[in-house]
Amino acid sequence: MIDFQDLFIFEPDSWIEALPNYQRVTVASLYEISNDYESVASAWISASPSNTVQYGAQKKDNIFLNRICDELELFLSEDIKYEKEVLELKKYKTVVQLVVVSAISGFLSPYLGVTAVFLAPVIAILLASITKIGVQAWLSQRKEKKIE
Amino acid sequence: MLFPNIYDVVMSLGRITPSGVSLLGTAFLLNVPGNLVTAAHVVNNDDNGLVVIVNDMKNLYDYQDTTETQIHYLSAKITKINPLTDICIIEIDQKVASNLKISGFDSICVGEQITLFGFPHADHGRRVLTQQDTEIGAKILINTNGIKTKHVVLNIQSRPGQSGSPIISKKDLSLIGMLIGSYAPTNSSGSISIGGIDPQTLHQTTQAISAEYIAEMFI
Numbered sequence: 001m002i003d004f005q006d007l008f009i010f011e012p013d014s015w016i017e018a019l020p021n022y023q024r025v026t027v028a029s030l031y032e033i034s035n036d037y038e039s040v041a042s043a044w045i046s047a048s049p050s051n052t053v054q055y056g057a058q059k060k061d062n063i064f065l066n067r068i069c070d071e072l073e074l075f076l077s078e079d080i081k082y083e084k085e086v087l088e089l090k091k092y093k094t095v096v097q098l099v100v101v102s103a104i105s106g107f108l109s110p111y112l113g114v115t116a117v118f119l120a121p122v123i124a125i126l127l128a129s130i131t132k133i134g135v136q137a138w139l140s141q142r143k144e145k146k147i148e
Numbered sequence: 149m150l151f152p153n154i155y156d157v158v159m160s161l162g163r164i165t166p167s168g169v170s171l172l173g174t175a176f177l178l179n180v181p182g183n184l185v186t187a188a189h190v191v192n193n194d195d196n197g198l199v200v201i202v203n204d205m206k207n208l209y210d211y212q213d214t215t216e217t218q219i220h221y222l223s224a225k226i227t228k229i230n231p232l233t234d235i236c237i238i239e240i241d242q243k244v245a246s247n248l249k250i251s252g253f254d255s256i257c258v259g260e261q262i263t264l265f266g267f268p269h270a271d272h273g274r275r276v277l278t279q280q281d282t283e284i285g286a287k288i289l290i291n292t293n294g295i296k297t298k299h300v301v302l303n304i305q306s307r308p309g310q311s312g313s314p315i316i317s318k319k320d321l322s323l324i325g326m327l328i329g330s331y332a333p334t335n336s337s338g339s340i341s342i343g344g345i346d347p348q349t350l351h352q353t354t355q356a357i358s359a360e361y362i363a364e365m366f367i
Contacts, residue, residue: 022365026232026295033294043293047231048189050291053332053349054234055311056173056190057270058163063193115226118193 002092004076007100008135012037012128018097023121037129041065041122063114068122071108073142076135082107101127151263151279151316155203157246158265158314160275161186161238162221164197169219171270174312174327175200175238177246178362185362186312187328188229188236195226200240203277212276219275232292233361234328248314251322252360253287253298260284261318262302264327264356270309280304281318290355298358299328306330306354315356325356 016027030040042065048054075082085107092099101124105116112119130138158176162169173190177183184200191198199221205212228237264280282304289296302315306327315325331353332346
């Protein structure tokens with residue numbers, strides 16, 4: 001059985017390494033530009049080719065990084081909303097980062113209206129970011145931001 | 149050049165809604181069983197209620213009945229997506245595939261003849277598989293959030309619903325790219341819409357991304 005603290009003992013970049021090759025390469029290229037995880041996550045969810053009008057037949061809805069952070073915060077805080085999902089993740093005997101990223105993406109995606117495979121790089125980036133400062137510090141930061 | 153059986157390869161995408169199936173755009177079968185590709189923006193990163201609509205025609209060059217409202221569809225799931233290249237791979241539970249060989253824009257020349265197939269005006273509910281023939285007008289790099297990717301300009305006008313259309317080289321019939329939209333300056337003082345059409349898109353500068361980025365998603 002794993003504990004949430006066990007998730008954050010790895011090198012931050014190892015979360016990105018866990019992504020499928022085509023996503024890992026893109027995320028790494030974005031990181032080279034900004035050197036900032038939050039900018040990379042924002043670029044992933046708001047990507048749009050410059051000076052181009054896209055020809056899908058329906059209007060595109062944008063998802064905001066803050067909404068994803070809100071859901072991840074609830075999950076990592078073991079909020080009652082994610083009670084079953086937290087138990088499901090904790091059942092694993094060891095931390096396999098690809099499995100963790102896929103599982104959390106799958107748990108959060110129905111609440112965010114996007115597919116888990118789209119969400120996975122954002123979750124990996126956020127987990128990398130959290131690893132840098134520690135999960136309790138990240139959760140405290142989130143609470144402080146809301147009070148402000 | 150004739151492609152009578154292309155209706156088995158190029159299909160429209162839709163989403164099941166309480167009022168029926170809304171058309172989203174174009175998708176086409178890859179040479180990987182059960183896998184289709186479309187533009188990421190077409191599916192809006194969401195596969196809830198996503199369906200591939202099967203074409204009922206027997207030959208692309210027969211009449212397509214625009215009054216037909218009955219459709220047959222297959223449920224689809226997003227399996228790979230990259231918003232930076234605007235490419236999405238979707239999977240259906242049927243082991244069908246095309247014989248399209250994937251290449252890209254490196255080996256093609258400006259002025260080369262191409263064919264594309266898609267569903268223009270799908271935003272108005274129109275589902276007509278349409279062939280367009282044109283030539284490559286320019287090879288360009290487009291910046292998406294700091295990353296430059298290979299595109300071409302196609303000298304033809306396109307409309308909503310055509311995103312996800314395959315671009316096929318007439319030279320060797322390989323898949324060289326996928327239509328994603330058209331040029332529209334974003335630094336002008338805002339766009340206007342007349343009858344649902346942005347006048348800034350009334351030109352023959354359609355843009356397509358290189359198919360090499362599709363191949364990269366299977367490495």
